[in-house]
Amino acid sequence: MLRLNPGWLDYTLLALYFVVVLGIGLVARRAVGTSADFLLAGRSLPAWVTGLAFVAANLGATEIIGMAANGAEYGVATVHYYWIGAVPAMVFLGIVMMPFYYRSKVRSVPEFLRLRFGNGTHILNALVFAIASVLIAGVNLYALAIVLNALLGWPEFLGIVVSAAVVLVYIGFGGLGSAIYGEVLQFFVILAGLIPLAIVAVRHVGGFSALADKVTASALGEGGLHAWQGTGIGDVTNPIGANWISIVLGLGFVLSFGYWTTNFAEIQRALSAKDRSASQRTPLIAAFPKILIPAVTIIPGLVALVAIPNFGNDATGGLKYNDAIPALIGQLLPEGVLGIALTGLFASFMAGVAANVSSLNTVVTYDLLQPYLAKGRSDRYYLNAGRVVTAVGVVIAIFTALLAADFNNIMTYLQSLFGIFNAPIFATFILGMFWKRTSGWGGFAGLLTGVLAGALVFVLAEAGVVDFGSGIATSFYQAGAAFIVDVVVTVVVSLATAKPEPERLAGIVYGVPGADGVVPTLRQPKERVWYRKPVLLGGLALALTVVLNIVFA
Amino acid sequence: MSESVQPGRPQTEVETGSRMQRLFDLRYVIGALMGVYGIVLVIRGLLDGPEQLARAAGISINLWTGIGLLVVAAIFLVWGVTRPLGIDVEENID
Structure with a gap:
C-alpha cells in the first residue's frame, strides 16, 4: 500500500511552494514586454541560473521515478545513463556545439536547420518537436496523476488539472523567464526531498556494506553492484543486458548526444544565457549535479529492492519498480521531511511539463507561425500568439494525459x-x-532515412524478427542504425547534389566567415577566473566521471 | 519601459541583467524558501519523539534536513548581499 498520511504541516510546506512559484509567474509578468522576453527570456541570464535550469529541465519526475526503477531493476549499471549517457554529451555541447548555436543567433534548434539546410528539414524537425513536446508533457502530467492518486488518493483527473493549471499560470504570465526561475527553485526542492530520503534509506538497511550484501543476495546478484563487470562481448551477465560496445556507442554516443545536443527543451536554457561564455558554461555547470544525481535515484531503488518484500514482482501482487521512491517516502x-519530499515530487513533475511547454511555444511561434503561417505581423501579435500557444499546449497536454490513462501502452510506443x-x-x-559540403538535400535525405532506419530496427525488434537481448540493448542498436544511415546518406546525397550557396554557410559553419567577418572556430572565450573557463570545467567533469566509473566498475 | 540614457556617462552597452533579473534576484527567492523550510523543519525536528525517530531508522532527519536547508539558505542570502546584481558585468569578452 502506497498511501501516505501527510499532516497539516506537510500540506503547508507544499502550499508554500505553490505560492512562491505562482508569485514568480505573477512578478515575471511585468518583465515581459516583447515576444523575445516571453519566448527567449531576453537572452540575459547568468550561467548558474541557466545551468541549474538545464539540469532541472531533465529532472522531470518520469526521470527520477524511472531512474530509481532502473536502479532496482538493473542495479548500479544504471549509472551509465548519467556518466556515459549524459556527461560526455553535455561537455561536448558546451565546448564544441554551443559556440555555433549561440553565434548563429537562432532562437530555436529547428531554426538552425532552417538557416543551414532550408525549409524542408526545418518544417520536418519543428513539427516533430512540437508534437513530441505536447505528448511528453502529457505523459508527465499523467505520471503525476498516478502518483497523486496512489499517495494522496486524489482522483487522477483532479491531479492532472490542478498541476496543469499551476504550470499554465506561471508560464502563461512570465514565459521562459519564469519557467527557468521555477526550474532553478525546483532543483533545490527536489534535492531537499531526495537527499534525506537516500540517507534514511541507506541507514534503514544498515549502511552501505549491508546494502551491498543484500543486493548480492537479491535477484540482481553480484552483477547488480557493478557498472562494467559482466558487459563483455558474447558474455553479458550484467543485469543491464548489454555489452560494453553497445553501451558506449549506442547509449553513450548516439542516444545521449542526440538528446543532449539537439533537444530544444534543453538547448533553449543555454540560448537564454547572457553571453557566449555563459551559454557554453550552461551545460558544463549542469554536468556536475548530473554526475551526482544517481546517488539519490539509484540508491533508493536498490534499497526498495532489498527492503520491501516481493518488490518488483507486480505479477504476484508486489509493488512495481516505479513505486520505489513513493513507497520509501x-x-x-516522518511529517516535515515528508512534506518536502512530496513537494519535490510535485516540483519535478511540473519541471517536466514546464520545460516542454515553454519550448513548444517558442517553436510553434518562431518556427511555424512566423516563417510560414502568419508572416510579417507585429511583435505584439507573436507575443500574444506565444501566450495562446502556451494555453493550447497545456490543454492538449491534459487531453494527452487523459488519453494516456486509457491507452498506457500507446504512450510507451510513442516515446520510443x-x-x-x-x-x-x-x-x-x-x-x-563542420562539413561545408553538406547540402540542403543531403541534410534532408539523411535525416529522413535515418529516422526510417531507426523505425525499421524498432519494428523488426517488436515483431521478433531480430533479438538484441533486452529492451535497452534494442534501443541502442536502433539509435546506432539511425545514426549510421543518416551519416552515409547525408554524405552521399551531398556529394551528388550541388554545393550549398555560400550565404547558407556564412557564420554558422566551421571556418566560414560570417557577414561580420568573424570566423566560427572552436577557440574558447578568454576568462580570467578558472571557474569560468569552459575547457577547464568540462575537463573536470570528465575527470570526475572517469574516476567514478573506475570506482564503480 | 524607457531605458533612460544618462548624460555624462560613457554610453557603452553594459548589460546589467534582464528585466527579469532587475525585477527580483533569484538568490533571495531561493534563500527565503529554503530558509523558511529550514526553520520549520528544525522546529519540527526538535519536537520529534521516538515515533518519528523510529520511522526514519533512528536518524533525527527533520532536524538534520532543516540544518542543511538553513546552510543552503545562508549561502544564497550571503551571496546575494555581498555580490548585488549589476557588479558582475565585466565578463563580456568574446
Whole structure:
C-alpha cells in the first residue's frame, strides 16, 4: 500500500511552494514586454541560473521515478545513463556545439536547420518537436496523476488539472523567464526531498556494506553492484543486458548526444544565457549535479529492492519498480521531511511539463507561425500568439494525459518513436556545422532515412524478427542504425547534389566567415577566473566521471 | 519601459541583467524558501519523539534536513548581499 498520511504541516510546506512559484509567474509578468522576453527570456541570464535550469529541465519526475526503477531493476549499471549517457554529451555541447548555436543567433534548434539546410528539414524537425513536446508533457502530467492518486488518493483527473493549471499560470504570465526561475527553485526542492530520503534509506538497511550484501543476495546478484563487470562481448551477465560496445556507442554516443545536443527543451536554457561564455558554461555547470544525481535515484531503488518484500514482482501482487521512491517516502519519512519530499515530487513533475511547454511555444511561434503561417505581423501579435500557444499546449497536454490513462501502452510506443527521431538528428547537426559540403538535400535525405532506419530496427525488434537481448540493448542498436544511415546518406546525397550557396554557410559553419567577418572556430572565450573557463570545467567533469566509473566498475 | 540614457556617462552597452533579473534576484527567492523550510523543519525536528525517530531508522532527519536547508539558505542570502546584481558585468569578452 502506497498511501501516505501527510499532516497539516506537510500540506503547508507544499502550499508554500505553490505560492512562491505562482508569485514568480505573477512578478515575471511585468518583465515581459516583447515576444523575445516571453519566448527567449531576453537572452540575459547568468550561467548558474541557466545551468541549474538545464539540469532541472531533465529532472522531470518520469526521470527520477524511472531512474530509481532502473536502479532496482538493473542495479548500479544504471549509472551509465548519467556518466556515459549524459556527461560526455553535455561537455561536448558546451565546448564544441554551443559556440555555433549561440553565434548563429537562432532562437530555436529547428531554426538552425532552417538557416543551414532550408525549409524542408526545418518544417520536418519543428513539427516533430512540437508534437513530441505536447505528448511528453502529457505523459508527465499523467505520471503525476498516478502518483497523486496512489499517495494522496486524489482522483487522477483532479491531479492532472490542478498541476496543469499551476504550470499554465506561471508560464502563461512570465514565459521562459519564469519557467527557468521555477526550474532553478525546483532543483533545490527536489534535492531537499531526495537527499534525506537516500540517507534514511541507506541507514534503514544498515549502511552501505549491508546494502551491498543484500543486493548480492537479491535477484540482481553480484552483477547488480557493478557498472562494467559482466558487459563483455558474447558474455553479458550484467543485469543491464548489454555489452560494453553497445553501451558506449549506442547509449553513450548516439542516444545521449542526440538528446543532449539537439533537444530544444534543453538547448533553449543555454540560448537564454547572457553571453557566449555563459551559454557554453550552461551545460558544463549542469554536468556536475548530473554526475551526482544517481546517488539519490539509484540508491533508493536498490534499497526498495532489498527492503520491501516481493518488490518488483507486480505479477504476484508486489509493488512495481516505479513505486520505489513513493513507497520509501511513505515508509521512512516522518511529517516535515515528508512534506518536502512530496513537494519535490510535485516540483519535478511540473519541471517536466514546464520545460516542454515553454519550448513548444517558442517553436510553434518562431518556427511555424512566423516563417510560414502568419508572416510579417507585429511583435505584439507573436507575443500574444506565444501566450495562446502556451494555453493550447497545456490543454492538449491534459487531453494527452487523459488519453494516456486509457491507452498506457500507446504512450510507451510513442516515446520510443520520439527516441527514433532524436538519434539521427545529431549526425545531421555535426555534418552541418563542420562539413561545408553538406547540402540542403543531403541534410534532408539523411535525416529522413535515418529516422526510417531507426523505425525499421524498432519494428523488426517488436515483431521478433531480430533479438538484441533486452529492451535497452534494442534501443541502442536502433539509435546506432539511425545514426549510421543518416551519416552515409547525408554524405552521399551531398556529394551528388550541388554545393550549398555560400550565404547558407556564412557564420554558422566551421571556418566560414560570417557577414561580420568573424570566423566560427572552436577557440574558447578568454576568462580570467578558472571557474569560468569552459575547457577547464568540462575537463573536470570528465575527470570526475572517469574516476567514478573506475570506482564503480 | 524607457531605458533612460544618462548624460555624462560613457554610453557603452553594459548589460546589467534582464528585466527579469532587475525585477527580483533569484538568490533571495531561493534563500527565503529554503530558509523558511529550514526553520520549520528544525522546529519540527526538535519536537520529534521516538515515533518519528523510529520511522526514519533512528536518524533525527527533520532536524538534520532543516540544518542543511538553513546552510543552503545562508549561502544564497550571503551571496546575494555581498555580490548585488549589476557588479558582475565585466565578463563580456568574446
